[in-house]
Amino acid sequence: MAVSTSLTPETVQAFAPDPASFKAGQKLAVPGKWPTLARDGDVLWGxxxxxxxxxxxVxxxxxxxxxASKCSCPSRKFPCKHALGLLLLHAAGAGSWQSAAVPEELNKWLEGRTQRAQAAPKASEAVDPAAQAKRQEKREKKMDAGLGELERWLGDLVHEGLLAARTRAYADWDRQAARMVDAQLPGAARRIRELPQHLHEESGEALLRALGELYLLAQGWRQRESLSGAERADLLTALGVGFDRLALAPAEPADWWVAGAVTEDEGRLTLRRTWLLGEGGQSALLLDFAPQGQALPVPLPPLTRLRGAVAYAPSAFPQRAVLGEVAGEAVAAPLPPQGRRLAEVPALFAQALALNPWLERVGVLVGPVYFGRNPAQLCxxxxxxxxxxxxxxxxxxxxWQAQCATESAYVFGEWNGVAFLPLAVTPQAEAQP
Structure with missing residues (x-):
């Protein structure tokens, strides 16, 4: 499906590399600043x-x-503010658009994209089992060596004392993370890069917990043969090993709410987490990745409802999922009135951790609740x-407080065991089953 069929200001905002770029794009979404606005099929240019x-x-x-977008400006951000402005103008139906073929300079870029897409390997192409097994064996040897080094590094940290860890230069942490990347352990690398943010927390509990999770990863790998299939899948996911989407069992179509999304930078990757909420209250997490400088796939419009087939990845606590064929278009829909009580959320996370000790967050709908200030909290x-x-x-x-006025609301967000990140809010009077 072409992106243009679902282009809205919200989807344009999801394309933006950062909030500053989106604001700059909004300032450029003025027809008077565009001498030319044109469309050639599903290609916009101006x-x-x-x-x-x-x-x-552009x-x-x-x-x-x-x-994808292209602009002759010198910006290194992708998409740049000019591309965002072009998209916002089209999403709003503003300006005088003409039907015109793209200039030759842009046509070469489009032809190159088409050729690369045609040259990409097809998922249906046959895989040589012997070659695949050889690649797997080679990777496991690298992982063995990398996790052995990780255990020794963690031992040195503990031997020196956590107080001494605060004196380490940031380059030390980056160096160790780079070694994990070399060992094809991106999940471990990401966790190491996040350690410095815990260094100056007064109690040291957050740092100790993060180090313990890393040690548990290394121990889990050593004992992987004794784990169940679901537990081994969770271990591989935490280490950063992807799963075979084509091997997932087919799912029956069902109705889902698009409950919200959050985009983050993870080293050289941009990650988007999109949460779906089922009619029974179950959540499904969709992940999209893109190298820095490249755009993520078109996002699902938030606070909409769609009918699609959601297949869960193997896990002791199923949450990561893949969205298959979607029937029709997503329609605007507020959150349903089926939220959990706030007192239930920590227990839910504890139960999930008991099944998957490397789980970092859960998606949960709570309500009715209201927003408090000083401190900022849900009550x-x-x-x-x-x-x-x-x-x-x-x-x-x-x-959010103005949106809910004097009434309570249903809020969907992420709970990581410490804090809640709201992603979507619906006032209680507007919630629909």
Whole structure:
């Protein structure tokens, strides 16, 4: 399905590499700043007037879910503010758009994208089992060596004392993370890169917990043959080994709410987590990745409802999933009135951790709740509260409080055992089953 069929200001915002770029794109979404606005099928292009004498030539390829853009400006961000402005103008139906073929410079870029897509290997191509087994054996040897080194490094850290860890240069942590990348252990590498954020926490509990999880990864790998299939799948996921999507059991179509999404940078990758909520209250986590400088696939519009086949990846606590064929278009839909009580959320996370000790978060719908300030938290009438994640800005908190006015709300978000990150809010009076 072409991206242009579902292009909205919200999907454009999801394409933005950071909030500053989106704001800059909004400022450029003014028809008067575009001498030319044109469309060639599902390719948008135009000329954006900058500070120089000649306008920038901008294009957005919306022919496939793998969105891409090109601009003659010197920005290293992708998409740049000019591409975001072009998309916002089209999503809003603003400006005078003409039907015109793309200029030759852009046409070469489009032809190159088409050729690369045609040259990409097809999922249906036959796989040589012997070659695949050889590659797997080679990777496991690298992982063995990498996790052995990780155990020794963790032992040295503990021997020196956690207080001494605070004096280490950031380059030391980056060096160890790079070794894990070399050992084809991106999951371990990411966890090591995150360790410095815990160094100056006064109690040291967060650092000790993070180091313990890393040690458990190494021990789990040593004892992988004694684990069940689901437990081994969770271990491999935590280490950063992908699963075979084609091997997942077919799922029956069902109705799902798109409950929210969050995009984060993970080293050289951009990651988007999209959460679906089922009619029975179950959540499904969809992950999208893209190398830095490249766009993620077109996002699902938040607070919509769709009918699709969701297949869960193997896990002792099924949450990661793959969305298959979607029937029809997603339609706007508020969150349903079926939230958990705040008192249940820590217990839910504890039960999930008992099954998958490397789980980092769960997606959960809570309500009815209201937002409190000083400290920022979710509260309910029973007197329970959950601390809000530090990424929640004062402006977001004010907006949610204004959205709910004097009534309670249903809120979907992520709970990591310490703080809650809201992703979608629906006032209680608007919630629909």
């Amino acid at each position: 000329e954006a007037q900058g500070s120089g004498a000649h306008p920038y030539l 294009a957005a390829d919306l022919r496939t879910p793998e969105f 309910d009438l029973a007197g329970h509260a959950l601390r809000l994640d530090g990424r929640v800005t004062p402006d977001e908190l004010w907006r």
